[in-house]
Amino acid sequence: MVGTSRMRSVEEHLDDILAGVRELPVESVPLDAALGRVLAREVTATTAIPPFDNSAMDGYAVRAEDVRGASDTAIVSLPVSADLPAGAAADARLEPGTAARIMTGAPVPPGADAIVPVEHTDGGTASVRVHREPTLGAHVRRAGTDLEAGATVLPPGVTLTSRAIAAAASAGRATVEVHARPRVAVISTGSELVPPGEPTRRGQIPDSNSFLLAAAVAEAGGAALRLGSVADDVDALRALLERAAREADAIVLSGGVSVGAYDVVKELLAPLGVRFGTVRMQPGKPQGFGHWLDGTPIFALPGNPVSAAVSFEVFVRPALRRLQGLPEVHRPRSTGTAEVGWRTPPGRRQYIPVTIVRDAAGAARVRPATAGGSGSHLVASLALADGLAIVDAEVEEVCHGDVVEVLDWRDQPPTA
Ligand SMILES: Nc1nc2c(c(=O)[nH]1)N[C@H]1C(S)=C(S)[C@@H](COP(=O)(O)OP(=O)(O)OC[C@H]3O[C@@H](n4cnc5c(N)ncnc54)[C@H](O)[C@@H]3O)O[C@H]1N2
Numbered sequence: 001m002v003g004t005s006r007m008r009s010v011e012e013h014l015d016d017i018l019a020g021v022r023e024l025p026v027e028s029v030p031l032d033a034a035l036g037r038v039l040a041r042e043v044t045a046t047t048a049i050p051p052f053d054n055s056a057m058d059g060y061a062v063r064a065e066d067v068r069g070a071s072d073t074a075i076v077s078l079p080v081s082a083d084l085p086a087g088a089a090a091d092a093r094l095e096p097g098t099a100a101r102i103m104t105g106a107p108v109p110p111g112a113d114a115i116v117p118v119e120h121t122d123g124g125t126a127s128v129r130v131h132r133e134p135t136l137g138a139h140v141r142r143a144g145t146d147l148e149a150g151a152t153v154l155p156p157g158v159t160l161t162s163r164a165i166a167a168a169a170s171a172g173r174a175t176v177e178v179h180a181r182p183r184v185a186v187i188s189t190g191s192e193l194v195p196p197g198e199p200t201r202r203g204q205i206p207d208s209n210s211f212l213l214a215a216a217v218a219e220a221g222g223a224a225l226r227l228g229s230v231a232d233d234v235d236a237l238r239a240l241l242e243r244a245a246r247e248a249d250a251i252v253l254s255g256g257v258s259v260g261a262y263d264v265v266k267e268l269l270a271p272l273g274v275r276f277g278t279v280r281m282q283p284g285k286p287q288g289f290g291h292w293l294d295g296t297p298i299f300a301l302p303g304n305p306v307s308a309a310v311s312f313e314v315f316v317r318p319a320l321r322r323l324q325g326l327p328e329v330h331r332p333r334s335t336g337t338a339e340v341g342w343r344t345p346p347g348r349r350q351y352i353p354v355t356i357v358r359d360a361a362g363a364a365r366v367r368p369a370t371a372g373g374s375g376s377h378l379v380a381s382l383a384l385a386d387g388l389a390i391v392d393a394e395v396e397e398v399c400h401g402d403v404v405e406v407l408d409w410r411d412q413p414p415t416a
């Protein structure tokens, strides 16, 4: 349990979250709707791929021995005994001493063991003059050379790309079994918030978090339901949460989790068993996680925009990947060299937005992206960041030339 007395580690809080979410059910979707979805059951080939021996060239199917030695000075002439366009169903044997005109993709007739490309002939239709000898098996694409019938085309857990969808189609599948896409309700809390574009009076600011978090949900493969912002009012928040729980598989809130007098998120949710506490990280110190009355997981993230972005990356994104049945919930990490020095908070792991420049060999150089360093309110300059540098709690200062851990937002691109 997150105590208010003791700061927990990032890992402790994340373990709680991952233990508190379950893979969503499996559904069957047509290939047209499969992009970005996570495969739940393996796809096997209904037939061999390719399903039959076929020609890789427009030309003539022959018995290689019938045209052995053919050259510009020793032209071999054969009668054309069949015409086989792609899609031809004919399966008559190629009679010795004849050629079948054949197009790319058409089934190679039994008995033929080489294709002579049309360029090596006179292109005749009644008979054909061959002026180059093919090697045995030339330009014949054998059945099953891509995959044998029954073989695994795609294993469970893969995110379906355009290439993976093509593989499923070629395996004779019209639908695939995938995990449901998590529907995630996003709610900002705070009486100071107004929808972007509307006039603000002193004290008010545009709600950026609900847009940040909804877009981040989509980037993580979920379907966001952005319910906007709600004032610091318990009844209004309760009504919105009831709707969110009905319509979504998870709820992400921002704001109202610190120690302020109007932190309604805590006021409403703590009595329901949602656990609030502090995590040894910066930004993102105050965190809440638990479940609504019907079991819908609720993430209560801090309201500062950089804190919300970092908290989503560190806690919500892994959970959304778990809900989708992805085997790896973490984004890959690498390292980078600090191009400038910066201060880090004592006793808390720092997640600082950085620009990342890679040299030709892939080595990364990083520098803080937000002009004011790691200030958790620096939402505008957050847009300049390529990722986060992660600095251990024990480190008090990063010096020019130090190697730091790097999480690159450009790695593991959106699942949809
Ligand atoms: N006395 C203390 N005060 C604070 C502490 C603390 O330990 N003791 N912790 C600070 C830290 S760290 C953070 S992070 C914030 C978290 O506060 P809340 O989650 O309660 O968030 P709010 O107070 O509602 O807002 C904080 C900040 O962010 C702005 N904000 C909120 N929502 C949005 C939004 N949707 N779009 C754009 N900006 C938003 C809000 O206006 C505030 O400026 O608490 C510190 N305080």
Ligand code: MOO
Pocket (backbone or CB within 6 Å): 281, 282, 283, 284, 285, 286, 302, 304, 307, 376
């Ligand atoms: O921890 Mo707060 O999240 O610094 O901004």
